[in-house]
Amino acid sequence: xxxxxxxxxxxxxxxxxxxxxxxxxxxxxxxxxxxxxxxxxxxxxxxxxxxxxxxxxxxxxxxxxxxxxxxxxxxxxxxxxxxxxxxxxxxxxxxxxxxxxxxxxxxxxxxxxxxxxxxxxxxxxxxxxxxxxxxxxxxxxxxxxxxxxxxxxxxxxxxxxxxxxxxxxxxxxxxxxxxxxxxxxxxxxxxxxxxxxxxxxxxxxxxxxxxxxxxxxxxxxxxxxxxxxxxxxxxxxxxxxxxxxxxxxxxxxxxxxxx
Amino acid sequence: xxxxxxxxxxxxxxxxxxxxxxxxxxxxxxxxxxxxxxxxxxxxxxxxxxxxxxxxxxxxxxxxxxxxxxxxxxxxxxxxxxxxxxxxxxxxxxxxxxxxxxxxxxxxxxxxxxxxxxxxxxxxxxxxxxxxxxxxxxxxxxxxxxxxxxxxxxxxxxxxxxxxxxxxxxxxxxxxxxxxxxxxxxxxxxxxxxxxxxxxxxxxxxxxxxxxxxxxxxxxxxxxxxxxxxxxxxxxxxxxxxxxxxxxxxx
Numbered sequence: 001x002x003x004x005x006x007x008x009x010x011x012x013x014x015x016x017x018x019x020x021x022x023x024x025x026x027x028x029x030x031x032x033x034x035x036x037x038x039x040x041x042x043x044x045x046x047x048x049x050x051x052x053x054x055x056x057x058x059x060x061x062x063x064x065x066x067x068x069x070x071x072x073x074x075x076x077x078x079x080x081x082x083x084x085x086x087x088x089x090x091x092x093x094x095x096x097x098x099x100x101x102x103x104x105x106x107x108x109x110x111x112x113x114x115x116x117x118x119x120x121x122x123x124x125x126x127x128x129x130x131x132x133x134x135x136x137x138x139x140x141x142x143x144x145x146x147x148x149x150x151x152x153x154x155x156x157x158x159x160x161x162x163x164x165x166x167x168x169x170x171x172x173x174x175x176x177x178x179x180x181x182x183x184x185x186x187x188x189x190x191x192x193x194x195x196x197x198x199x200x201x202x203x204x205x206x207x208x209x210x211x212x213x214x215x216x217x218x219x220x221x222x223x224x225x226x227x228x229x230x231x232x233x234x235x236x237x238x239x240x241x242x243x244x245x246x247x248x249x250x251x252x253x254x255x256x257x258x259x
Numbered sequence: 260x261x262x263x264x265x266x267x268x269x270x271x272x273x274x275x276x277x278x279x280x281x282x283x284x285x286x287x288x289x290x291x292x293x294x295x296x297x298x299x300x301x302x303x304x305x306x307x308x309x310x311x312x313x314x315x316x317x318x319x320x321x322x323x324x325x326x327x328x329x330x331x332x333x334x335x336x337x338x339x340x341x342x343x344x345x346x347x348x349x350x351x352x353x354x355x356x357x358x359x360x361x362x363x364x365x366x367x368x369x370x371x372x373x374x375x376x377x378x379x380x381x382x383x384x385x386x387x388x389x390x391x392x393x394x395x396x397x398x399x400x401x402x403x404x405x406x407x408x409x410x411x412x413x414x415x416x417x418x419x420x421x422x423x424x425x426x427x428x429x430x431x432x433x434x435x436x437x438x439x440x441x442x443x444x445x446x447x448x449x450x451x452x453x454x455x456x457x458x459x460x461x462x463x464x465x466x467x468x469x470x471x472x473x474x475x476x477x478x479x480x481x482x483x484x485x486x487x488x489x490x491x492x493x494x495x496x497x498x499x500x501x502x503x504x505x506x507x508x509x510x
Binding site: 152158160161163164251254 | 319337339347350393
């Protein structure tokens with residue numbers, strides 16, 4: 001095969017891969033007692049929830065309720081996470097004070113917080129936002145911290161020699177240099193935040209995609225469950241694509257094309 | 260011969276690093292003067308402590324003992340130009356952004372500092388590249404930005420730490436011509452560090468030869484060749500052989 005033909009394969013193979021997945025899926029859904037809904041059933045159920053409300057909301061409203069929780073939690077997680085990450089990376093004193101506590105709390109899975117948070121805050125919007133916050137905060141802190149630690153010392157020296165005072169060194173040199181790392185943190189945080197919101201909604205919610213899945217479970221509606229699972233995957237994929245585009249816009253010097 | 264005043268006087272500079280693997284003496288009793296608007300070259304084998312010496316001059320590090328006396332008092336941070344071997348440009352800033360950084364940090368208003376920066380960008384031959392990011396530039400062009408950025412501090416002392424060490428041979432030759440050209444158009448006091456004998460003779464008014472670690476001053480050479488110099492000139496080659504014979508081998 002010449003290289004042109006090889007290249008063609010790289011376009012064809014993903015399509016074959018998805019087709020095979022669908023074929024396998026159809027095959028598994030054929031038996032009469034199968035717990036797996038067929039692609040067609042799933043698609044029809046999906047089309048149905050797009051127009052017919054469940055718990056007084058059509059699909060897009062459910063997606064928006066989940067997304068809204070993630071975005072609110074995110075605003076806080078980015079602000080506080082960058083603050084803590086920069087503090088840890090920039091000041092040895094700050095690091096000595098806060099790192100031990102952070103290291104202790106960090107490995108606790110966000111989902112393990114759910115019972116406690118529900119006891120504290122009930123089952124309104126707040127507990128879900130807090131869970132998502134916990135889920136996304138950690139990776140933003142870690143990435144920001146690593147980003148600050150990773151700055152080329154030469155760049156810092158260049159800033160000093162050019163006359164930057166301490167504040168300027170942080171805001172004009174260190175922070176801009178850390179933006180790519182912060183963006184990487186946001187990307188990881190977004191996918192873990194999205195997972196957390198679904199988990200939180202499965203435990204207590206009246207709206208949201210996690211809630212829909214639980215509805216499916218309670219009514220034995222596997223088509224609804226699978227349709228929602230796919231929706232979760234697609235939303236996450238779209239968010240990730242959006243972030244990649246944002247990286248190119250916010251950080252052309254790192255992610256943009258050379259020419 | 261005109262008598263030029265001394266811009267920097269370095270007296271008995273010493274520096275030792277204390278590490279877990281023992282003490283490493285880097286600089287030993289270094290004394291020399293730099294005259295105003297002189298192109299002084301510090302020539303020494305690799306890793307002999309030349310960078311430490313420059314960092315001390317640039318106030319990035321402190322000496323253990325010895326004195327540095329600057330004519331007109333020790334300049335504040337931001338009033339000495341330093342050109343790095345590995346460019347150390349701010350990758351998120353354009354050529355203009357890099358060059359105008361020092362006046363910006365000092366609070367010079369935008370119109371003034373950009374007009375000045377433009378002059379230095381033109382001086383180093385990067386007119387038309389103002390909006391380029393460092394990653395869009397070749398090594399030689401990056402170092403031109405580094406030189407313009409150092410010049411834009413308006414400092415009268417420029418320290419250059421093996422600025423062409425990372426460039427390929429062809430680019431290096433053209434950059435050597437470029438720096439002489441820049442310096443002749445806009446005279447500053449330059450302390451230029453290199454490990455390359457030919458480069459030292461091609462550029463310097465005076466060469467201070469350093470020994471291998473710990474760095475001490477072995478000898479001083481006055482280079483009285485007219486510019487532009489030629490690598491194949493007889494006097495050039497004689498001086499080269501003399502210096503090479505005196506140089507510690509870098510292992």
